[in-house]
Amino acid sequence: MALHGKGGNLSVGGTDIANIQTIGLTRVGETAETTSMGDVWAAIIAGMTDFTGSAEGKSQVGLDTTALLGSGGATIFSTVEGGAGYTAAAIISGITETASIASEITCSYTFEGNDAAGLIYGAATGDAPTASANPIHGKAIDAEFATGSSFTDIIGWSITMTAAIADASVAHATNNGRLKLAGIFTATATVTVLTPTSDLQVLEGVTAAQLNLWRKDSTAGHGYYTGAAVCTGHEQGFDVTGAETTTYSFVYTGVVDLATA
Numbered sequence: 001m002a003l004h005g006k007g008g009n010l011s012v013g014g015t016d017i018a019n020i021q022t023i024g025l026t027r028v029g030e031t032a033e034t035t036s037m038g039d040v041w042a043a044i045i046a047g048m049t050d051f052t053g054s055a056e057g058k059s060q061v062g063l064d065t066t067a068l069l070g071s072g073g074a075t076i077f078s079t080v081e082g083g084a085g086y087t088a089a090a091i092i093s094g095i096t097e098t099a100s101i102a103s104e105i106t107c108s109y110t111f112e113g114n115d116a117a118g119l120i121y122g123a124a125t126g127d128a129p130t131a132s133a134n135p136i137h138g139k140a141i142d143a144e145f146a147t148g149s150s151f152t153d154i155i156g157w158s159i160t161m162t163a164a165i166a167d168a169s170v171a172h173a174t175n176n177g178r179l180k181l182a183g184i185f186t187a188t189a190t191v192t193v194l195t196p197t198s199d200l201q202v203l204e205g206v207t208a209a210q211l212n213l214w215r216k217d218s219t220a221g222h223g224y225y226t227g228a229a230v231c232t233g234h235e236q237g238f239d240v241t242g243a244e245t246t247t248y249s250f251v252y253t254g255v256v257d258l259a260t261a
Contacts, residue, residue, distance in 0.1 A: 003084070005022075006129070007078070007129055008020070008023050008077075008078055008129060009076070009078040009085075009128065009129040009130055010023055010055050010075075010076070010077060010078070010109075010130075011074075011075065011076040011078070012068060012071065012073065012075050012090075012092065013071055013072065013073030013074065013075070014073065014074070015068075016130040017055065017057070017060075017063070017109075017130065018057075018060050018063070018130045018131070018132065018133035018134070019057040019058035019059070019060050019107075019130075019132055019133060019135055020055050020056070020057040020130070021056055021057045021058070022055065022056045022057070023053070023054070023055045023077055024053060024054045024055070025051060025052075025053045025077055025086060025119070026051060026052050026053070027049070027050075027051045027118075027119055028049065028050045028051060028052075029046060029047075029049055030046075030047035030048045030049065030050065031044050031045065031046060031047055032044070032045050032047050047176070048169060048176045048177065048178055049118045049119075049176055049177050049178070050113050050118075050177065050178040051088065051090075051113040051118070051119045052110070052111060052112060052113065053075075053077060053090065053110070053111035053113075054108065054109065054110050054111065055108065055109045055111075056106065056107070056108040056109075057106065057107060057108075058104050058105065058106055058107065058132070058135040058136075059097055059104070059105040059106060059107045059135065059136050059215065060107075060133055060134050060135065060136075061134035061136060061215075061221070061222050061223065062134055062223075064223075064258050065095050065097065065107065065161075065258055066095075066161065066225075066256055066257055066258045067258075068092050068095065068109075069092055069094075069095055069161050069162075069163050069185060070091060070092065070093075070163035070182035070185060071091070071092055071182075072089055072090060072091045072092075072114055072182070073089060074087060074088075074089055075087070075088060075089065075090040075111065078129070084121070084122070084123055085121075085122055086119050086120065086121050086122075087119075087120050087122060088113060088114075088115040088117070088118065088119045088120060088177075089113075089114045089115040090111040090112060090113055090114055090115070091111065091112045091114050091163065091165060091180050091182050092109055092110070092111055092163070093110050093111060093112045093162065093163050093165050093182075094108075094109070094110040094160065094161065094162045094163070095107065095108070095109055095110075095160070095161045096108045096158065096159070096160045096161075097158065097159050097225075098156070098157075098158040099138040099141045099156055099157050099158065099213070099215065100138045100141075100155065100156040101138050101139050101141065101154075101155050101156065102138070103137070103138060104135050104136065104137050104138065105135075105136045105137070105138050105141075105215055112165045112180050113177060113178060113180070114178075114179055114180040115177050115179075116172060116175035116176075116177045116179060117175050117177055118175070118176070118177035119177075136215050136216065136222060138156070138215075140216045140217050140219075141154060141156070141157060141213075141214060141215060141216065141217065142154060142212075142214040142216075142217040142218070143157050143191045143211070143212065143213050143214065144210070144211070144212040144214075145191075145203060145209055145210075145211050145229070145231070145248075145250075146209040146210060147209075147210045147212060151191055151193050151201075151248075152193060152196060153193050153194040153196070154191065154192070154193050155192050155193060155194060155245065156191075156192040157189065157190060157191045157192065157213045158189065158190050159187060159188070159189040159213055159225050159256075160187065160188050160189070161185065161186070161187040161256060162185070162186050162187070163182045163183065163184075163185050164182070164183035164184045164185075164186075165180050165181070165182060165183065166180065166181045166183050167179070167180060167181075168180060168181045185256075186251075186252070187227070187251070187252040187256045188249065188250065188251050188252070189211060189213060189225070189229065189249075189250045189251075189252070190247050190248065190249050190250070191213075191247070191248045191250070192245055192246070192247045192248075193245065193246055193248075194243050194244070194245060194246075195236055195243075195244035195245055195246045200246065201248075202234075203231035203234070203248060204231050204232070204233060204234070205231075206230070206231060207230075208228045208229060208230045208253050209228065209229070210226060210227070210228055210229075211225075211226070211227060211228070211229035211250055211252070212224050212225070212226045213225040213226075220259060220260055220261050221260055222260075223258050223259070223260050224258070224259055225256055225257070225258055225259075226256070226257055226258075226259050227252045227253075227254060227255055227256035227257060228252065228253045228254055229250040229251060229252045229253060230250065230251060230253060231248055231249065231250055232249045232250060232251050233248075233249050234246055234247060234248045234249065235247050235249075
């Protein structure tokens with residue numbers, strides 16, 4: 001029997017992630033070649049197993065994405081409500097949130113398997129799907145570099161947070177799934193504005209300042225990303241069919257928070 005994707009769900013460490021629209025899973029069975037002299041065909045033996053995953057959807061007011069980065073625990077990738085699902089421990093290795101004035105703010109996640117038993121399929125392990133909850137439109141976004149100093153004519157921003165992953169697999173008589181450890185966190189961001197007719201901001205080489213990315217201008221309750229950052233460059237775009245744009249790139253120099261006050 002075929003399954004419709006509307007019954008899917010994603011649960012991480014007991015927290016159901018709302019507004020998810022797509023989920024992808026990739027299982028890997030490693031192999032080793034043992035071909036020797038005298039063989040005509042390659043000889044292959046099975047090795048360890050691993051998996052990666054990804055999910056995309058709309059951002060959610062009230063969900064602290066920064067707290068999910070590098071977190072693990074039981075992760076359930078459901079395929080149908082109350083029915084089939086894949087369960088395993090996994091680590092969230094990356095989160096990207098993207099805001100544009102033209103649409104809802106989106107968020108994507110990447111996962112690394114962290115379970116000696118590997119990804120387990122169960123006919124009745126799936127969670128009920130989590131429906132849409134508190135999505136945010138990007139029409140009122142804002143961004144500041146140095147608190148109180150907003151960009152002019154902003155049209156979009158994005159932030160990518162990454163957790164470095166180290167392999168921590170060990171030998172076992174029966175379990176052969178790879179184990180992982182979360183390492184150092186890093187974050188980068190971009191802010192895109194309409195290119196001004198004069199006084200283009202040159203931010204490269206400026207001392208690190210607070211970079212705030214607001215989901216809704218001056219509305220802390222919706223959440224805004226904040227942390228010290230430096231500008232690493234800017235690019236200008238010219239298109240005969242549209243307005244000129246400038247995109248500034250940043251790297252955060254330390255902790256990034258999703259503030260709500």
